[in-house]
Amino acid sequence: MNRLAVLGLDDLAEQLYRQVLRDQARPASVYAARLNRSTAEIDDATEALRAMRLVRINEEGLVQADHPRAGLERILSAEEARLAERRRDLARLRDAIDGFAGDHRAGQEHSSSDEPVREYIDASGLADVMEHLAASTSGPIRMTHTDAVAFTPDEQPVLCRLVEEGRGLYGLHEFDAASSRTLEVAQWAAMGESQRLANHIPNEFVCYGTDLVLANTEWGGDEGRYAVLRDPVVVRAFVELFDRLWAASTTVDDGVDTTSERLVELMQAGLKDEAIARVLGVSLRTVRRRIAALMDECNVETRFQLAVELTERGIVGSVPRRSSGA
Known part of the structure; x- marks a missing residue:
């Protein structure tokens, strides 16, 4: 395995580096013979190592190398510093997401300034949005399943991974919808969803912890757009609605059977x-x-x-x- 590949060095460069460490101050022709390579190839590999300051050419034109703890530790320190700076840049970008989202929400608001700010989503992109919301929130996920939007866990790989890692997922299935999609219900159960059956679910919605809610904007309808709601009062109201529906529902297997x-x-x-x-x-x-x-x-x-x-x-x-x- 080429350990130096992470630095952009090829196999020949690593082989040459090892040869120099084992036997210092030899001309390039000696290393070329040992590695069964041409002198031109060894010269190219030497230049690549020199660019990383892992080897040097002395006054006699012989190849030498410092102790690897000095050469490689220096490179690692520089790379770690660049990585730390990159992480800081990415953290600043993450912090800016809310600002960009605010710009997006401002463009989506209705003319009434009293209406809660919403991010509108078409049903066609719902699965991708749900994956993003699952990955960017915390706490148990409370999900309703009706005939409005039907999809399987196969379409939610991120959610499947989060549940497998221990995130709570509670699914409230509408009885009529569940009876016509028994396989889908079984798939969600196998994925790790705790399930109950409700006689009627008034609206399609998903609560992501207490961070936000994804809900159908046409209350009780099978069509319409979906909105991401972040107002804390609205979120708490949906969580309370789900919990009350859950308490009044039965388990999929009708209790402890x-x-x-x-x-x-x-x-x-x-x-x-x-x-x-x-x-x-x-x-x-x-x-x-x-x-x-x-x-x-x-x-x-x-x-x-x-x-x-x-x-x-x-x-x-x-x-x-x-x-x-x-």
Whole structure:
């Protein structure tokens, strides 16, 4: 592997550098013979190394090199300084995004100055915008799924990666839409979405933590533009709406069913998540998603507490006592 490629040096330059370090003060013809290259090729490689100040030609025309800790450390320090400056430049550019976004919002505002500032988005570019919003915000994502806009996790690779890394994703599916798109619902579940079914969702919207909301501008409609809303009061109102709809909805599997009971029984038996997934015939991600959902519903922090809580509710059998025996 060419370690000096990061500096723009080719394989021959690295081979020559190693030769010079091992045997200093030789003419170019000696290195050419050792590397089975022409003198002209060695001269070109030498010039490339000289430009990086890794080698030098002494008064006798022989090739020499300083200790690599001196030569390479000097280059690394200079490169790191340039990288730090580049990062500062990029940070300043990131800080300027809000200013540019303000210019964009100003051009999109309606004539009424009292109307909240909005960034309007056409449905055709919705998937790309959602990817950007997911990457640039924090906190759990609350997403509604209706017939207004239907897409699959395959169209949201950034969101899939964020959920895989642990970001919370809560999906509220409209019952009629979910019944006609069972595969899509299953795909979102497999991706790691915690799901519930609602009889009616008044509008299509997505809450990105408490940072912003993406919502259909035609309330209750299947068409129209979408708007990114950043006003804190508006965002809190949408989060509250979602949470109330969520509380009034049922889980996709209609609560803690026999599958969940079997899941807890396997946990009580001491099986690891991988083994539970094999027994139930589901993915490891699905097992962990179901366990997390049950713990959230029961307001517990450990799996043992979950088993105790479900036992007290009469959903599963008694919790086996922890013993010191085999």
